[in-house]
Amino acid sequence: xPLLFGVPRSLVHCSVGNVIKGFRRCLALKVGDNATxxxxxxxxxxxxxxxxxxxxxxxxxxxxxxxxxxxxxxxVVHGAFLNSLVSSVIGTQLPGPGTVVVKQELNFPSPCYxxxxxxxxxxxxxxxxxxxxxxxxxxxxGNVVLWGIAKLVHQPVSKK
Amino acid sequence: xPLLFGVPRSLVHCSVGNVIKGFRRCLALKVGDNATxxxxxxxxxxxxxxxxxxxxxxxxxxxxxxxxxxxxxxxVVHGAFLNSLVSSVIGTQLPGPGTVVVKQELNFPSPCYxxxxxxxxxxxxxxxxxxxxxxxxxxxxGNVVLWGIAKLVHQPVSKK
Numbered sequence: 585x586p587l588l589f590g591v592p593r594s595l596v597h598c599s600v601g602n603v604i605k606g607f608r609r610c611l612a613l614k615v616g617d618n619a620t621x622x623x624x625x626x627x628x629x630x631x632x633x634x635x636x637x638x639x640x641x642x643x644x645x646x647x648x649x650x651x652x653x654x655x656x657x658x659x660v661v662h663g664a665f666l667n668s669l670v671s672s673v674i675g676t677q678l679p680g681p682g683t684v685v686v687k688q689e690l691n692f693p694s695p696c697y698x699x700x701x702x703x704x705x706x707x708x709x710x711x712x713x714x715x716x717x718x719x720x721x722x723x724x725x726g727n728v729v730l731w732g733i734a735k736l737v738h739q740p741v742s743k744k
Numbered sequence: 745x746p747l748l749f750g751v752p753r754s755l756v757h758c759s760v761g762n763v764i765k766g767f768r769r770c771l772a773l774k775v776g777d778n779a780t781x782x783x784x785x786x787x788x789x790x791x792x793x794x795x796x797x798x799x800x801x802x803x804x805x806x807x808x809x810x811x812x813x814x815x816x817x818x819x820v821v822h823g824a825f826l827n828s829l830v831s832s833v834i835g836t837q838l839p840g841p842g843t844v845v846v847k848q849e850l851n852f853p854s855p856c857y858x859x860x861x862x863x864x865x866x867x868x869x870x871x872x873x874x875x876x877x878x879x880x881x882x883x884x885x886g887n888v889v890l891w892g893i894a895k896l897v898h899q900p901v902s903k904k
Binding site for chain 1: 781783789792793796797798799800801802803804809813814820822823824825827828829830831832835836840841842843844845846847848849850851852853855
């Protein structure tokens, strides 16, 4: 498989000064740093997400289907939507703008029902060339609906 | 951590007939079965995705920021968006409606640039109580932009 998001290539293309600048930026992050986001996921959010991504699996949008055919109480939020909220915390707060995800492990232990509020937490576990964070999404019912780890590269490595 | 998406609980709650029905449905899937989706990801798609999920990381939406601060040629598609397309194939084609993802591993080896067309392929690797699929997204530039595996439960287990 190809290299991780071209990381080695980026280092080759950077001057030493820029590499150091990138490393300094990473070093500003500390193990244990954390950030959270809270969002109530509405039926409209889920419908929009389904239309945008093409994932119109009725389990997400059809209450009658869910009641008649599954063990769930009502429509469940797309797991990929929950993961998008994790990426939102990573890409806007911690490490923040310029970050890209290179690897991720996701676990969906319980369903997140449409209409529930979720709290998404991201915590720094390791800071090297590749930054490791762990994340957890808990719904207001108290269930963990997503947890996992992500490996990140914190752009920008300035070209200037 | 909690159990995988309540799978053991679902089996406890089902009658034997329903369990067998669920198993038959799984058995209709064969190792090697595959499905694909092709989509050109436009700037509008990425903007909508950012607004919906809150992931407004400028690496996805700000060409000037990308040119001045990163090693990328232009704005890159959210990795979480690419994964949403994988979920779309899983939830609408293979195994199809009623499927939920319980676990996933994602690798993003190369950037997917906004405006590129991606082909998303999903292939069945193992069919048991938990179904295993592997997936791969390739952009029209020829790069693999996402690959990984997913563990799935194929709902519905009919209540009737």
